[in-house]
Amino acid sequence: MAFKSILSLVALAVAASAAPAAPSAVCSQGRLAKNAACCKWFDVLDDIQTNLFDGGECGEEVHESLRLTFHDAIGFSESAVREGKFGGGGADGSIMAFAEIETNFHANNGVDEIVEAQRPFAIKHGVSFGDFIQFAGAVGVSNCLGGPRLQFLAGRSNISRPAPDLTVPEPSDATNTIFARMGDAGFSPNEVVDLLVSHTVAAQDHVDPTIPGTPFDSTPSTFDAQFFVETLLTGDLFPGNGSNVGEVLSPLHGEFRLQSDFEIARDARTACEWQSFLTNHDLMVAKFTAAMAKLAILGHSARELVDCSEVIPVPKPAAVKVASFPAGKSRANVQAACRATPFPTLSTQPGPATSVAPVPPS
Incomplete structure (x- = not known):
């Protein structure tokens, strides 16, 4: 009972953090904001939903x-801050300002494409790169069925410095290495799992470039727990050349499994957090929302x-929550x-196995 109460309090705290106060500003198309500084973000929203996210897909x-x-955001080090060293500015837009x-x-292989796709929107609307990156992520995931309504805080400076290399974990890294790096940014092993909820709507292009667009689960456009059960499955089928570091065999044709996901799912420190999401969609969304709120203000x-x-738009609810x-x-x-x-x-989906x-x- 105490455990359930704690989870309820977590969910309520997350919901309360995202709940807007009474509106005090009337923005474009009669939309309301509690702060006039937020009005310009409605215009950014309209633009990217149409011209970046293909009408809200x-x-x-x-x-x-x-x-x-x-x-x-992850280009940040608490130990460097304590020692008075520059350890990266966190969620400051430096990956766009210093893209070269x-x-x-x-570890950032392939992000150049989305950086260059987003940059014109930030410049057009006169918002900082750090703000735009976090806003676009929050708006984008709200388009996914069953997704979260993430918190969005605006006002980051457009002044930044390049983040240091080797601050972004890679799928080929040992679990201890990933946990240590994330711990230095302020995230516990369970919070690493919470951030990996993002892989419910994800695919790879560059870990194995021979099979671009390979999703991490069978429902890459739905924010659900299929990623968490499918990563736990055994299997020996994989639709790639199997030679790239960071790959692990996947049991489903057409599905990609990262080595890091495979190992974190089975690690004694995180296995229970991983399993907890299989039948509790609301918990999964709440934990992800809280972890993303923490990530978005690093630095x-x-x-x-x-x-x-x-x-941030209100996502459509998930049709299936288990x-x-x-x-x-x-x-x-x-x-x-x-x-x-x-x-x-858990139930088993009907029919023969499909790819x-x-x-x-895009």
């Missing part, structure tokens, strides 16, 4: 925009920013690793 540009929020430097880091103080969360086994799979195919909690009972379709390019 949850496709490749959304996946890449969400990825970019992480790659920009940061997009050449190995900043929330007190110095303006809460414009009311501009994960299920893909056709032909069952509990016998699961490599369960959470020892504290029994594996939940997972690639995410089409």
Whole structure:
């Protein structure tokens, strides 16, 4: 009972943080904001929904925009700050301001495309790169069925310095290395899992460039828990050349499995957090929302920013809130690793096993 109460309080706290105060400004098309400084973001919203996200779809540009929020923000080190050293500015837009430097880091392979796609919008509307990157990620994921309504705080400066290399974890890194790097940015191992909820709407293009657009789960346009059950499955089928570092065999044709996801799902420190999302969609969304709120202000103080969360669209609710086994799979195919909690009972999708379709390019 106490555990359930704690979870309820977490969910309520997250909801309260995103709930707008009474509006005090009338913006374009009669839309309301609690602060006049937020009005311009409605215009940015209209522009990117039409011209970046193809009319509000949850496709490749959304996946890449969400990825970019992480790659920009994680260039931050608490230990460097304590030692008085420059450890990167966090969510400051440096990956866009210094694209010629940061997009050449190995871990940032491929983000140059979304950086250049987003840059004209930020310049056109006169907003900082740091603000725009976080806004585009929040708007984009709101287009995904069952997705979160992320908090959005505006007011980051457009002054930044390049983030140092080797601050973005890679899928080939050992789990201990990932946890140490993320811990230096202020995230616990369970919060790493919470951030990996983003992989419910994700695909790869560059870990194995021979199969671009390969999704991490069978429902890459739906914000659901299929990623968390499918990553736990055993299997020996993989539609790639199998030679690239960071790849692990996937049990489903057309699906990609990152080495880091595979190992974190089975690590004793994080297995129970991973498993907890299989039957609790609301918990998954709440944990992701809280982790993203923390990520989005790395290097900043929330007190110095303006809460414009009311501009972020309200996502459509998920039709299904419990994960299920893909056709032909069952509990016998699961490599369960959470020892504290029994594996939940899940249904199996009907029909013969099918291939997972690639995410089409924008």
